[in-house]
Amino acid sequence: MRDILLLQDKLHAIVTDFGWEWPAKAILEHPRDAKHGDLATNLAMVLTKQAGMPPRQLADKLAAELAARMHGEVSAEIAGPGFLNITFSPAFWQESVRDVETEGAHFGASRTGNGRKILLEFVSANPTGPLHIGHGRGAAVGDSMARLLRFAGYEVTTEYYTNDAGRQMRLLGVSVYLRMRELCGLPVDWPEDYYHGDYIRDIAQEMLTQNPALPGMPEDEAREACYQYAMNSIMDGIKQDLSTFRVSHQNWFSEKSLVDAGKVEATLEDLKNRNLAYEKDGALWFATTRFGDDKDRVLRKSDGLLTYFSSDIAYHANKFQRGYEELIDVLGADHHGYVPRMKAAISAMNHDPDKDFSVTLIQLVNLLRGGEQVAMSTRSGEFVTLAEVLNEVGVDAARFMFLSRKSDSPLDFDLELVKQRSLDNPVYYVQYAHARISALLRRAADKGLALPSRSDSALLSRLVQSEDVALLRAVERFRDTVEEGAAARAAHGVSFYLMDLAGRLHSYYANIPVLAGEDRELIVARLALLRAVRQVLANGLDLLGVSAPDTM
RNA sequence: GCGCUCGUAGCUCAGUUGGAUAGAGCGACAGCCUCCUAAGCUGUAGGCCGCAGGUUCGAUUCCUGCCGGGCGCACCA
Numbered sequence: 001m002r003d004i005l006l007l008q009d010k011l012h013a014i015v016t017d018f019g020w021e022w023p024a025k026a027i028l029e030h031p032r033d034a035k036h037g038d039l040a041t042n043l044a045m046v047l048t049k050q051a052g053m054p055p056r057q058l059a060d061k062l063a064a065e066l067a068a069r070m071h072g073e074v075s076a077e078i079a080g081p082g083f084l085n086i087t088f089s090p091a092f093w094q095e096s097v098r099d100v101e102t103e104g105a106h107f108g109a110s111r112t113g114n115g116r117k118i119l120l121e122f123v124s125a126n127p128t129g130p131l132h133i134g135h136g137r138g139a140a141v142g143d144s145m146a147r148l149l150r151f152a153g154y155e156v157t158t159e160y161y162t163n164d165a166g167r168q169m170r171l172l173g174v175s176v177y178l179r180m181r182e183l184c185g186l187p188v189d190w191p192e193d194y195y196h197g198d199y200i201r202d203i204a205q206e207m208l209t210q211n212p213a214l215p216g217m218p219e220d221e222a223r224e225a226c227y228q229y230a231m232n233s234i235m236d237g238i239k240q241d242l243s244t245f246r247v248s249h250q251n252w253f254s255e256k257s258l259v260d261a262g263k264v265e266a267t268l269e270d271l272k273n274r275n276l277a278y279e280k281d282g283a284l285w286f287a288t289t290r291f292g293d294d295k296d297r298v299l300r301k302s303d304g305l306l307t308y309f310s311s312d313i314a315y316h317a318n319k320f321q322r323g324y325e326e327l328i329d330v331l332g333a334d335h336h337g338y339v340p341r342m343k344a345a346i347s348a349m350n351h352d353p354d355k356d357f358s359v360t361l362i363q364l365v366n367l368l369r370g371g372e373q374v375a376m377s378t379r380s381g382e383f384v385t386l387a388e389v390l391n392e393v394g395v396d397a398a399r400f401m402f403l404s405r406k407s408d409s410p411l412d413f414d415l416e417l418v419k420q421r422s423l424d425n426p427v428y429y430v431q432y433a434h435a436r437i438s439a440l441l442r443r444a445a446d447k448g449l450a451l452p453s454r455s456d457s458a459l460l461s462r463l464v465q466s467e468d469v470a471l472l473r474a475v476e477r478f479r480d481t482v483e484e485g486a487a488a489r490a491a492h493g494v495s496f497y498l499m500d501l502a503g504r505l506h507s508y509y510a511n512i513p514v515l516a517g518e519d520r521e522l523i524v525a526r527l528a529l530l531r532a533v534r535q536v537l538a539n540g541l542d543l544l545g546v547s548a549p550d551t552m
Numbered sequence: 553g554c555g556c557u558c559g560u561a562g563c564u565c566a567g568u569u570g571g572a573u574a575g576a577g578c579g580a581c582a583g584c585c586u587c588c589u590a591a592g593c594u595g596u597a598g599g600c601c602g603c604a605g606g607u608u609c610g611a612u613u614c615c616u617g618c619c620g621g622g623c624g625c626a627c628c629a
Contacts, residue, residue, distance in 0.1 A: 432592075
């Protein structure tokens with residue numbers, strides 16, 4: 001980050017001073033391999049025509065100029081057909097340690113989000129049963145995205161949307177009601193569709209204990225009571241599970257409240273008034289094809305009932321009305337067919353469907369145990385709940401696993417592997433790095449080595465060995481990771497960064513006996529470096545919602 | 553059939569505005585603890601980046617077609 005900004009600046013000045021135009025195609029990138037230097041640019045190559053000299057000669061000229069202007073802070077080397085490999089002096093990287101010491105838990109944070117107001121909606125599972133592992137993945141992804149975006153300077157509000165107005169909820173009420181009748185030994189005529197899970201029976205039993213007269217009440221009344229009770233009970237369970245998973249939503253938004261307030265009808269009226277909705281075959285249609293959808297979509301069915309789509313439109317319109325500039329929905333990937341019509345709706349609200357709205361799709365989680373598939377289905381009631389999974393493998397391991405993959409690729413979640421404390425399960429690798437540094441710092445304190453809270457440049461100037469510099473560079477790279485992750489609206493890059501940083505730390509630890517030797521100043525300088533690494537590990541883990549233990 | 557998406561080492565995956573000799577872990581093989589936590593480290597082997605074209609100085613990346621996997625195509629939720 002600092003390296004790119006600085007170099008961008010210098011090179012721009014040089015190019016301008018030479019009377020050339022800064023080319024759009026110029027790149028500045030981190031070489032994959034340290035042996036090529038810290039940064040590379042193809043500037044010489046793309047300037048060849050303008051400058052009227054061959055790339056090699058031009059690269060020479062740029063390198064010399066750069067070195068002269070930066071007083072030995074950098075050295076540049078020519079490679080390939082006109083690439084310039086630039087290496088910063090160790091002093092440049094040592095500054096990063098001071099930045100970490102100054103900024104602490106905020107190191108890596110930025111203001112690029114510029115306070116943009118984002119509403120991030122995630123999980124939003126219907127309260128018809130406990131959360132399962134797929135919801136867990138959405139929860140981890142959404143929560144970490146919120147943390148990351150806030151860290152990058154966005155103003156994020158998280159929200160859980162409850163579909164508490166539709167058919168599924170009626171079904172829930174019926175299921176509990178019938179189960180209760182069954183428990184009383186009354187005859188039960190089971191419909192085709194109802195919820196089977198044990199939790200339904202538990203809820204029915206609870207209600208019965210509290211109010212034994214319930215099955216004798218008029219059916220409508222009893223069902224309504226069942227529905228209310230069941231929903232509240234299940235919502236409480238969901239909130240409990242999310243809280244265990246370290247996920248918190250700021251808002252809980254009810255679909256029913258939207259319907260009751262007439263917002264959905266108002267939205268439909270608005271669409272009709274603007275000639276975007278029309279009646280056909282007794283149903284009300286939204287002309288989404290005008291905004292690029294495959295076909296028009298139904299808003300109100302011919303039986304008079306509203307579709308979920310219509311309340312979703314009202315809901316999203318409501319989000320914008322509340323002042324949010326950008327909406328992010330985290331959805332199961334099986335909803336991807338839903339994205340074009342929602343984008344159409346966003347366009348109809350006069351918002352940019354690409355900039356002001358995005359959908360993060362969460363692919364399926366294959367729950368395995370020792371390589372064997374574990375069946376899951378809410379309806380049939382055979383499933384492993386999120387709570388059970390967390391209880392078995394722990395929150396840290398589960399969150400890290402969910403976040404160590406792009407969210408839109410399917411994920412095998414093998415309970416045996418995630419439980420294992422091995423490299424198949426990198427969360428321990430990263431946490432171990434943090435714990436190792438803590439152990440080292442404790443040991444140093446025991447030996448009476450005093451570590452200043454702020455290191456000065458003279459002290460840090462001792463960090464010049466290639467191992468030291470490699471670690472310094474890795475610390476600085478955290479800022480880029482945050483920027484890139486926030487720009488992509490995805491947190492999994494942080495996991496990969498942490499695994500890389502932890503790897504470098506373990507390697508460093510194995511190769512450099514930090515506390516050995518007589519050179520106290522060097523020891524202290526290295527401890528300062530490691531303390532900075534530990535801070536960055538902690539900051540990164542916090543973005544993932546994973547703990548950073550001091551001992552393991 | 554139409555649409556979306558993915559195809560990178562034996563396995564699981566990184567690689568986002570097109571850049572150099574494509575990376576990591578696991579697994580395999582060979583090493584490293586009288587020494588700061590071996591939950592660790594070092595090294596070796598392993599690649600037509602699905603296939604074929606196109607765009608250009610340059611393509612794993614962009615475009616087209618094909619092959620293969622996943623998902624979606626209701627007046628469902």
